[in-house]
Amino acid sequence: MEPASEILIMANPLVVLREEFDDWAILFDPDTGSAFGINPIGVMVWKLLDGCHSLEKITDIIREAAEEVPEDVAEHIRDFVRATVEFGLAGPKAA
């Protein structure tokens, strides 16, 4: 699924965010046993998948918070969020 900028995405509350070394983290789905490594920006994005922040808003926050943000950051964030949805780690907020 391709999340549109205005769609609100929510992290699956069952998924565990395990922050590991150097601000890297693992997203662990206890129902499947799957674990996905994510980088510090991924951690920031994940924490914003609360059903209140649109992709556009998340991108703005990342642009402000991180250093040396690439121009195509919005695309990276969209890809990341799309992957979380595909793997069942997140989904669109129910209307």
Added chain:
Amino acid sequence: MSPSVMKSPRSVDIEITSFCNLRCAYCSHFSSSGDVDTDLPLSAWLRFFDELGRCAVMTVTLSGGEPFMRPDLKEIIRGIVANRMRFSILSNGTLVDGDMAGFLAATGRCDYVQVSIDGAVDITHDAFRGEGNFQRAIRGVRILQEHRVPVTVRVTIHRKNVRELDAIARLLLEDLGLPSFSTNSASHMGLCRKNAEMTQLTVEERELAMETLITLKEKYGGRISATAGPLAEGLVWREMEQARREKRGAMPGRGYLTGCNGPGKTLAVRADGMIVPCLQLGHIILGKVNENDLLTLWHSHPELVKLRGRVQEPLEQFSFCQDCPYIGYCTGNCPATAYTLTGRVNHPAPDACLRLYLQQGGKLHKGFESPEPLQGMTR
């Protein structure tokens, strides 16, 4: 080389009960420091699981004693599931029934139930585990399979089954159709210390076990595994001998006490609620569940810090390792076995020492038997 420590333990090993319906001759639990006479009540475990959930622990391994002895096991597992964790169970398999297997399957969170089976026939398994328990364990495996609970088997190799390994592999992988099984051998912990002569492999039997298991591992495409015991030793020692013959430099991560990375990623809890670094190091008490903050212990308990520092201890400092040609390829092996055999955690474990094995007349398996003796060694 600096020890890596996770922000919280990734997994926790829990002796959920100190009671068992069997008394296997080489049980590592009974007569060990974890052999306590009180089990923590359900309410205390549930409170502790809440803490594990807050710490983002991913998996819990339940052992004992025999976990299925606990009448409140379902409530215990519900507490694990409610805290977003997965679990596995180490069992003798004799108490598994359809109701429990159905429950385990329904949770969707069971990584596996590991059943101990040590023989291909009753007489071998029952020799050290008690009459009737082979059939009960096999029945347990079949019930778990019927309910689609992931099931695996651990084979403890000892003097009475070492000549039956082919038949055991056939039973487990062909007749029962298990995807895999693992092996170790009667070690130096718990009751095994008392029954060592009866259960522990001689040098010749160790050699036979290594040879057979490596052949079986190849035959079954890697479906047999081990982290300790003859199969693990056979594979690692082959690699070490190869390195010595080729006069290679030290291997990465070897030459120091790097044999265990458990203290950087896992913790354990005895049945009485005492938190320990590992169930095999049950005498090192770090604190008690629900009384000590887990993360504080994890990050700053001096005993844990000391254990993590093992990886910075070079093997060359130990008189035991002096002049060893394998020193740059060796990890010093298990700290718990080192403690049991030498009284020191920060020491190489003599039982898994390749040089000692060769000095005792042991041979490596095919392909490594060509006469190239180590200096000063007699065969």
